[in-house]
Amino acid sequence: MPFVKYLAVLPFLGILVGVPLLNQVQPLVMGMPLILAWIVLWVVLTAVIMAIVYRFDPANRDNAEPRT
Amino acid sequence: MSALIVIAATIVGVLFLGLLARRGTVMDLEQWTVGGRGFGTIFVFVLMAGEIYTTFTFLGGSGFAYGHGAPVFYILSYGCLAYVISYWLLPPIWRYAKQHRLIAQPDFFAHKYDSPALGVLVALVGIVALIPYLVLQLKGLGIIVGAAAYGSISPTMAIWIGAAVVTAYVMVSGVRGSAWTAVVKDTLILAVVLFLGIYLPIHYYGGYSEMFSAIDTAKPGFLALPAKGESVAWFDSTVLLTALGFYMWPHSFGSLFTAKDDRVFRRNAMMMPVYQLILLFVFFVGFAATLKVPGLKGPEIDLSLLRLSVQTFDPWFVGVIGAAGVLTALVPGSMILIAAATLLANNIFRAFHPQATDATVSRVARLLVPVVALVAVIFTLRGGSTIVALLLMGYSFVTQLFPTLIACLLPRNPVTKEGALAGICVGVATVAVTSLTHSSVAQLFPELPETLRDLNIGIVALVLNLVALAVVSAVTRRRAAFA
Numbered sequence: 001m002p003f004v005k006y007l008a009v010l011p012f013l014g015i016l017v018g019v020p021l022l023n024q025v026q027p028l029v030m031g032m033p034l035i036l037a038w039i040v041l042w043v044v045l046t047a048v049i050m051a052i053v054y055r056f057d058p059a060n061r062d063n064a065e066p067r068t
Numbered sequence: 069m070s071a072l073i074v075i076a077a078t079i080v081g082v083l084f085l086g087l088l089a090r091r092g093t094v095m096d097l098e099q100w101t102v103g104g105r106g107f108g109t110i111f112v113f114v115l116m117a118g119e120i121y122t123t124f125t126f127l128g129g130s131g132f133a134y135g136h137g138a139p140v141f142y143i144l145s146y147g148c149l150a151y152v153i154s155y156w157l158l159p160p161i162w163r164y165a166k167q168h169r170l171i172a173q174p175d176f177f178a179h180k181y182d183s184p185a186l187g188v189l190v191a192l193v194g195i196v197a198l199i200p201y202l203v204l205q206l207k208g209l210g211i212i213v214g215a216a217a218y219g220s221i222s223p224t225m226a227i228w229i230g231a232a233v234v235t236a237y238v239m240v241s242g243v244r245g246s247a248w249t250a251v252v253k254d255t256l257i258l259a260v261v262l263f264l265g266i267y268l269p270i271h272y273y274g275g276y277s278e279m280f281s282a283i284d285t286a287k288p289g290f291l292a293l294p295a296k297g298e299s300v301a302w303f304d305s306t307v308l309l310t311a312l313g314f315y316m317w318p319h320s321f322g323s324l325f326t327a328k329d330d331r332v333f334r335r336n337a338m339m340m341p342v343y344q345l346i347l348l349f350v351f352f353v354g355f356a357a358t359l360k361v362p363g364l365k366g367p368e369i370d371l372s373l374l375r376l377s378v379q380t381f382d383p384w385f386v387g388v389i390g391a392a393g394v395l396t397a398l399v400p401g402s403m404i405l406i407a408a409a410t411l412l413a414n415n416i417f418r419a420f421h422p423q424a425t426d427a428t429v430s431r432v433a434r435l436l437v438p439v440v441a442l443v444a445v446i447f448t449l450r451g452g453s454t455i456v457a458l459l460l461m462g463y464s465f466v467t468q469l470f471p472t473l474i475a476c477l478l479p480r481n482p483v484t485k486e487g488a489l490a491g492i493c494v495g496v497a498t499v500a501v502t503s504l505t506h507s508s509v510a511q512l513f514p515e516l517p518e519t520l521r522d523l524n525i526g527i528v529a530l531v532l533n534l535v536a537l538a539v540v541s542a543v544t545r546r547r548a549a550f551a
Contacts (some may be wrong), residue, residue, distance in 0.1 A: 008152050015145045015307060020300035023138075025284050025291040031276030033284075035293040041146050043341050046148045050155060050338035051161065059159075060331060 004056040006051045012044040073215040074387025079233055082398060083240060085252065105121055122400040123208030125350055126257065126393055127370045128455030133354025135369030135454070137290035139298035140351055143456075144306045147183075147344045150314030155337035157315060159262040159330035160477050166325075173321035174415040180476040184419060186492075190469060191415035193496055194318035195202040197465035198408045201317070202444040204458040205401035206230050207370070209394060210448065213376035218383070227448050233394075234401040235441045238409075240435065253395035258346060260392040265349025268356040268376065276363040279356060286359055296518060305524040306460070311465030312530075319400075320409035371456050461503050464526030468495030468533050475537075484548075487541030495533030499526060 022038045029037035054060055080326065133140040137297055161176065168177050173194060178187025209230025214223050221229070237480035273279035282289055293300050315321060327333065350373075357372040361379060377389050418424055424432075453461075471491060475483035483491075502508075502525045508529055510521040 008155070009153050011148055015149060019141075019145070019293075019303060021298055023293045025280070027278050028280055031280065033138070033280055035138060035292055036141055036144075036348075036351075038344065039141050041114050043144065043148050043344050046152060047338055047341040050152065050341065053155065054334055054338050057334065060334060 004053055008053060010049060011042055011046040014045065015039065018042070071218070071250070071383045071387035071390055072213075073178040074384060075213065075216050075390045078391035082252070083237060115435075123205050123393070123397040124459050126261070126348060126396045126454055127208050127211060127373055128204065128459065129347060129350040130354035130357070130360055130373040131370035131454065133358045134364065134372035136298060137287070137358075138293050139303065140354065142303055142306050142310070144326040144351075145303075145346060146310040146314065147347075147526055149295050149307065149339045150309035151340045152284065153311065154315060155253045157336050157474075157477075158324055158333035161321075161473075162327060162330045162333065171325060172320045172410060172414055174411065176321070177476070177488075178201045178471065180331065180481075181472075181487070181488055186485055186488055187415055187488060188419050189492055191318075191411045193465055193469060194411050195408055195493060196496070196500075197462040198318060198404050198411075199444060199447060200458040200462045202401060202404045202408070202440070203447045204455045205234070205397045205404065206444055206448045206457070207235070207455060208397045209401070211371055212390045212397070215371065215378060216387060218378070224449060226409060227445060230397065231441045231445045231448075234398060234405060235438050237398060237436050238402045238405045253399050256392045257396055259387055261346055261349045261353075262519045264373070264377070264389070265352040268380065269352050271362055271380070272356055276352070279352075281464050283355060283358055290358075297522060299518070299522045301519045301522040304523060304532045305350040305522075305527040309467050309524050309526040309530065310460075310463050312470045313353055313526075316473070317407075317462075318404045318466075332501075367454050405437055405440055408440045409433045412436050412440070460524070460526070461499075464499040464529060465496060466505070467526055468492050468499065471530070471534055471537055482541060484539055484541045484544040487537045487539075487545040490540035491537030493535045494536040495529045498529035498532050502529075 015045060019035060023035050025033040025035070027034060032040065094147050118190055122277050129140060129143055132143070164170075164180070165176055168175075168179055170179060174187040174190075174191040178184050189296045206227055210223055210227035213226035213229055214221060218224070269279045275284055280291060293303055315324070324333070350411075353373050353376070356374040361372060361375045364375065374386070374389070374393075377386050381389075413436055417432050418429055421428075468494065472483060472488040475481050475488070507523060508521075508524075509516070509523050513521065
C-alpha cells in the first residue's frame with residue numbers, strides 16, 4: 001500500500017486544524033453545535049479511513065508472511 | 069435503600085464471576101497478568117474498550133461537559149487519533165514482546181535499550197502515573213455509593229467501601245476476571261448511557277436542538293472553545309498529549325500482550341473509533357444537567373450525572389445506573405491495581421532481588437495489591453481535583469515515555485540509553501514540579517502570547533524531554549565513537 005497509508009494523516013488535519021477553524025456553536029448540525037458535529041464527522045471518517053488502510057495493507061492478507 | 073441493594077447485588081455478582089473465571093486455570097505469573105496470550109479479537113476488543121470506558125468517561129466526562137462546556141469535546145477527539153497511531157505502533161511492540169517473552173512495559177524498555185536502570189525508571193513513571201488514575205476510580209466509586217445511599221453513608225466511608233471492593237475483586241480473580249466482568253460491564257454501561265443520553269434531553273428540553281439552543285441562550289459561549297484558558301491552543305495540545313500517551317499506560321501496554329496475533333490491533337484501529345461515539349451520550353447527559361441541576365462547583369461537577377438521575381428517576385433505577393457506574397470503576401480499577409502491583413513486584417522488587425523465583429514475585433505482587441489501594445485511598449481522601457484533572461495529570465506523566473518508545477522502534481535507534489534516561493527524567497520532573505506547585509504555563513511565563521500560554525503543561529514537558537533526549541544522545545554517541 002504505497003500511498004494509501006498517507007490517508008491516515010487526514011484525521012490529524014481534520015481535528016487539530018479543523019477544530020480551531022470551526023470553533024463555533026451555530027448553525028446546529030443534527031441538533032449539535034457545529035464544532036461537536038465536526039468532531040463526530042471525523043470520528044466516523046477515521047473509522048472509514050482506517051478500514052481502507054486495513055484493506056490495502058498487504059500485512060492483513062490471509063497468506064501474508066508475518067512481518068519481522 | 070433499594071438503590072443500595074441493587075448496587076450491592078451487582079458487587080456480589082461480580083465477585084462471583086471473578087471466582088468462576090479463576091477456576092480451572094493454574095495461576096502462574098504469566099497467567100495472572102496476561103491471561104496466557106490466548107484471547108481472540110472480540111475478547112481483546114472488549115478488554116481494551118473496558119479499560120477505555122471508565123469512571124473517567126461516565127462521571128468525569130459528563131461532569132466536565134456540565135462544568136466546562138465545549139472543552140469536553142477533547143475526550144471524543146484524542147481516542148480517534150490514538151487509534152490511528154495504534155495501527156502502526158502496537159504490532160511491532162507485540163511482536164517484540166512475544167519473541168522475548170516480555171510481560172510488562174518496563175521489561176520492554178529495559179530489553180530494547182539493554183538497560184535495567186531504564187526498566188526501573190519506566191516502572192516508577194508508570195506507578196506515579198497510575199496513582200491519580202486509581203484515585204479517580206475510587207473517587208467515582210465513592211460518588212456513586214454516596215449518591216445511591218441518599219446521604220446515609222458518608223463520602224469517606226463510601227471511598228473505603230469502594231477501595232475494599234476493588235482490592236477483594238483483584239485478589240480473587242486477576243485478569244481473567246476482568247475480561248468476563250468487562251463483557252457484562254460494557255453491555256450494561258452501553259444500555260444505561262444510551263438511555264440517559266436520549267431520554268434526559270428529550271424529557272427536559274424536547275430534543276437535542278432545543279437543549280443546545282437553550283444552553284446557548286442561557287450561557288453564551290459555553291458550547292464553543294473560549295478565547296482564553298481552555299482555548300483552541302489548549303484543545304490541540306491536550307488532544308495531542310493524550311493521543312500520544314494513550315498506549316503508554318502500563319496497563320494498556322500490559323493488556324496488548326494478551327492478544328493472540330498482531331492483526332487484532334490493526335482490526336481494532338478501524339473498529340474502535342466508532343465505539344467512541346457512545347461518549348456523545350455521556351456529553352448529552354452533562355449538558356442536560358447544566359441547566360437542570362445548576363450550582364455544582366469545582367470538584368463537585370463530577371456529581372452532576374447522579375444528581376440529575378436522583379432528581380429524575382425512582383431509587384431502584386438510580387441503583388441500576390449506580391451499578392453500571394460501579395462496574396466502570398471496578399474493571400479499570402482492578403486493571404490499574406494489577407498493573408501497579410505487578411510493576412512494583414516484577415520490575416522494582418525483582419531488580420533488587422534478582423534471585424527471587426517467579427512464585428515469590430507473584431506472592432509479592434498479591435501482597436502489594438492492598439498496599440497500593442491504601443495509598444490511593446489516602447490520596448483520594450485529600451480530595452480537591454476533578455476526575456478529568458486527575459487523568460490529565462496521569463497523562464502528562466506517561467506521555468513522557470513516548471519519544472523513547474518511538475525511537476527504539478526505528479530500524480536504527482538514534483537514542484542512547486543515557487539519552488532515554490535523561491529525556492524521561494527531565495519530562496517527568498517538569499510535570500511533577502508544575503503539578504505540585506499547581507502552576508500553568510500562563511503563570512510561569514505571563515508575557516507569552518495567549519496561544520502559547522494556554523498550552524497543556526504536559527506538552528511543554530514533552531518538548532523539554534525531547535531536547536534533553538537529543539542533546540544527551542548526541543553527546544554519549546560522540547563519546548562512544550571516540551572511545
